[in-house]
Amino acid sequence: MATWVSNGADTGGSGGYSPGTQSVQYILSNFASSGDIITLPSGTFTWNTGVNVANAGGNLSVTIQGNNYSPNTATGNSPTGTTQGCGASPGAPTLFTTISYAGGVNRNPADNNYEAIGSSGLPTTGKVFRVTGIKFTGVTNSAYQYIVFGGSSSTDQYRIDNCYFDSGTVQSIMVAIYGYSISGVMDHCTLNGGGASEMVHCYGAGAGIITGWTDDVTPGSSHMLFFEDCIAQLNNYSSATAEGGTSMLQSYYGAKTVVRNCQLNFCQIDQHGTQGSIGARWFEFYNNTEFFPTGVTGATSFYALRGGSGVIYNNAASGTLTFSFQCQLYTDDATSNTTYGTAPNFGPGSGIFKNSLSQGPTSSPVYLWNNDTHIGVSTQVGNGGWTPSPIAANSNWFVSTNQPSSMLICERSTDVVGTTTYSYSPYTYPHPLTGLSTSPGSGLTATADASITKYVVGVTSGAYVPPTNLYLACFSSQFSNGPKAGATEWTTSSNPAYARTVMGANPTASWTIAAYASGTGVVFKNTNAVSGPAVTGNNQSCYSLGFCLASTVGVTDIQLFIDMPNDIALSIPIGFYVYLPALTGAIFTTE
Amino acid sequence: MAAGSGFTAAADASITRTLVGVTSGAYTTPSTNGMYAACYSTQFTAAAKSGATEWATASDGSYARQQMGVSTAFGWSIAAYVNSTGVVWSNSNTITVPAVTLNNQTLFALGWVDVVTLGSGNINFFFDLTTSVSVNIGSSVVLSGSTGAVFTTY
Numbered sequence: 001m002a003t004w005v006s007n008g009a010d011t012g013g014s015g016g017y018s019p020g021t022q023s024v025q026y027i028l029s030n031f032a033s034s035g036d037i038i039t040l041p042s043g044t045f046t047w048n049t050g051v052n053v054a055n056a057g058g059n060l061s062v063t064i065q066g067n068n069y070s071p072n073t074a075t076g077n078s079p080t081g082t083t084q085g086c087g088a089s090p091g092a093p094t095l096f097t098t099i100s101y102a103g104g105v106n107r108n109p110a111d112n113n114y115e116a117i118g119s120s121g122l123p124t125t126g127k128v129f130r131v132t133g134i135k136f137t138g139v140t141n142s143a144y145q146y147i148v149f150g151g152s153s154s155t156d157q158y159r160i161d162n163c164y165f166d167s168g169t170v171q172s173i174m175v176a177i178y179g180y181s182i183s184g185v186m187d188h189c190t191l192n193g194g195g196a197s198e199m200v201h202c203y204g205a206g207a208g209i210i211t212g213w214t215d216d217v218t219p220g221s222s223h224m225l226f227f228e229d230c231i232a233q234l235n236n237y238s239s240a241t242a243e244g245g246t247s248m249l250q251s252y253y254g255a256k257t258v259v260r261n262c263q264l265n266f267c268q269i270d271q272h273g274t275q276g277s278i279g280a281r282w283f284e285f286y287n288n289t290e291f292f293p294t295g296v297t298g299a300t301s302f303y304a305l306r307g308g309s310g311v312i313y314n315n316a317a318s319g320t321l322t323f324s325f326q327c328q329l330y331t332d333d334a335t336s337n338t339t340y341g342t343a344p345n346f347g348p349g350s351g352i353f354k355n356s357l358s359q360g361p362t363s364s365p366v367y368l369w370n371n372d373t374h375i376g377v378s379t380q381v382g383n384g385g386w387t388p389s390p391i392a393a394n395s396n397w398f399v400s401t402n403q404p405s406s407m408l409i410c411e412r413s414t415d416v417v418g419t420t421t422y423s424y425s426p427y428t429y430p431h432p433l434t435g436l437s438t439s440p441g442s443g444l445t446a447t448a449d450a451s452i453t454k455y456v457v458g459v460t461s462g463a464y465v466p467p468t469n470l471y472l473a474c475f476s477s478q479f480s481n482g483p484k485a486g487a488t489e490w491t492t493s494s495n496p497a498y499a500r501t502v503m504g505a506n507p508t509a510s511w512t513i514a515a516y517a518s519g520t521g522v523v524f525k526n527t528n529a530v531s532g533p534a535v536t537g538n539n540q541s542c543y544s545l546g547f548c549l550a551s552t553v554g555v556t557d558i559q560l561f562i563d564m565p566n567d568i569a570l571s572i573p574i575g576f577y578v579y580l581p582a583l584t585g586a587i588f589t590t591e
Numbered sequence: 592m593a594a595g596s597g598f599t600a601a602a603d604a605s606i607t608r609t610l611v612g613v614t615s616g617a618y619t620t621p622s623t624n625g626m627y628a629a630c631y632s633t634q635f636t637a638a639a640k641s642g643a644t645e646w647a648t649a650s651d652g653s654y655a656r657q658q659m660g661v662s663t664a665f666g667w668s669i670a671a672y673v674n675s676t677g678v679v680w681s682n683s684n685t686i687t688v689p690a691v692t693l694n695n696q697t698l699f700a701l702g703w704v705d706v707v708t709l710g711s712g713n714i715n716f717f718f719d720l721t722t723s724v725s726v727n728i729g730s731s732v733v734l735s736g737s738t739g740a741v742f743t744t745y
Contacts, residue, residue, distance in 0.1 A: 459669065
């Protein structure tokens with residue numbers, strides 16, 4: 001792997017490699033191989049042609065990287081969006097490299113269209129195509145994009161991270177991704193688009209191609225387009241009065257998308273299903289929060305589902321919640337389109353095509369659970385005018401408080417309509433391509449590990465201070481098996497009833513401690529049942545539990561922790577509470 | 592039996608009590624510079640983490656537990672917690688046990704005890720040697736500084 005230093009321009013250069021003097025395209029065309037990194041310096045660079053991520057040998061999977069930025073490594077949904085995004089977003093790292101691309105000057109040789117960074121398809125080198133640490137600005141038309149790339153089910157993947165995509169007031173499509181079986185992730189990006197922007201287009205197999213509906217879909221698997229820890233927002237959303245169809249992403253033509261732990265500031269997510277066209281195939285949308293500003297004047301869409309199937313859960317709404325906020329499931333078909341056959345139709349709830357034929361409009365229902373009570377689930381008359389809407393609860397979709405233990409599915413060639421069920425679990429979070437993947441951990445926190453060591457050998461400074469009792473605390477993110485630190489505790493601003501809960505009365509401190517056992521160590525567990533206060537205000541996500549020295553919420557005095565197993569956060573809706581059964585709720589062992 | 596290292600079984604239990612605030616049977620943090628290295632002719636083992644036999648002055652007339660050092664860190668260098676490694680702590684100073692007299696000795700484990708008096712105190716942590724080492728008359732057990740006794744909490 002080599003690192004090539006460009007001068008930040010899109011075109012230009014001559015001769016042998018000379019660091020900092022040649023354009024990105026010149027380096028791509030003459031020196032780079034898949035796996036290499038091409039850096040841009042700090043500053044603003046105006047691009048008129050853009051770069052084709054390829055050379056004479058074919059397409060490349062390289063990293064195009066801005067200068068000197070600190071990547072955002074925060075994970076987990078934050079109701080205020082402060083853990084997501086990059087660039088100008090609150091609390092997010094600063095970017096120092098800006099590409100100003102208006103579009104419409106010279107066509108990009110990647111596809112003869114207008115885009116700043118283009119690739120006609122990822123190769124099969126086993127590398128990752130990556131764009132990171134760059135602010136994109138200046139686009140002047142929705143026909144011009146900042147990044148366009150595609151791929152098939154190959155060994156190459158993509159990652160777009162720590163970038164800021166801004167179109168100001170311009171209606172835009174800033175990123176376009178082609179491929180129905182490609183896999184990769186956009187993470188820690190901020191997308192800021194003008195009214196009616198469709199900030200990311202997921203084009204699946206492409207217009208008119210049905211293959212994205214004929215392959216097997218495995219819920220919770222990797223071959224999807226992932227968006228996580230991002231912010232998407234309508235430009236000047238805080239003073240806007242209507243969402244106006246502004247969308248973080250729109251999916252078409254058999255695309256399979258996952259959006260999780262993202263903040264949507266007055267913009268929706270749309271899954272296409274236009275009659276005669278080929279709609280989105282599969283979606284998994286969870287742990288997202290949409291913010292609604294004070295000026296909102298009416299009912300607003302959170303999710304617009306016009307095709308495909310999937311799961312939608314643990315989503316929250318914040319801001320001004322005067323009007324209803326909708327997850328809308330509907331069809332764009334005309335009333336006359338009552339047969340199903342060669343094109344996905346009837347809106348959400350249909351699944352795989354077998355032998356090029358649909359298995360029916362309710363063959364693979366959508367499941368929704370534990371979404372904020374402010375988010376309504378409804379249907380409406382779509383663009384085709386089918387009245388009344390044929391899309392209905394308990395056939396096309398199901399809503400429940402908790403995740404159903406089994407759900408109907410017809411997304412694989414072996415699935416039988418009305419019979420085959422599945423038990424859903426999400427794909428690894430954070431996405432492994434982010435390098436931020438964690439595994440659940442438990443035991444001493446890093447702080448306690450160090451202090452107890454000092455206590456053991458007799459060092460007094462920084463030594464552990466034995467508590468008179470411990471207090472149970474709840475966290476919305478993991479400590480993880482690596483850092484054993486850094487989890488975010490629940491707050492009373494989000495859950496006014498939240499408080500740390502004492503483990504029990506002294507002198508026993510309510511822990512049952514077994515004698516040392518060979519091969520096991522010392523097992524200790526909570527003697528009594530411990531209940532936290534019932535959640536109020538907003539639904540909560542519990543990713544780990546901590547045991548702290550003090551009762552004061554927010555004090556970083558956590559001594560022991562338990563992450564939830566399987567990398568899955570528990571949803572604690574309003575009115576529910578965390579409960580540790582006696583002797584089984586919290587079990588630790590020293591080996 | 593497999594060689595072990597780390598807390599003895601007794602310390603494991605007492606530290607757990609300290610951790611959660613149980614006072615009865617809790618760990619007693621050593622007094623200032625009150626940790627001593629001791630030599631054992633048998634292993635503690637990974638399973639039992641107890642039961643090793645300490646050398647005795649009846650067999651080695653000069654044998655004595657050795658103070659870890661007199662310093663603010665009490666002879667231990669304790670690194671900060673490292674992701675996926677834990678806390679690593681090691682002896683700051685070279686520790687030399689008096690040269691053996693009377694009879695050749697067998698060294699199979701080392702332990703750290705909270706009093707200097709032989710036969711007394713709590714053995715808090717240890718490490719076994721994978722194979723025993725003969726320490727003949729006139730020879731000494733030496734723990735080199737920083738490398739002689741290295742523990743990790745993982």
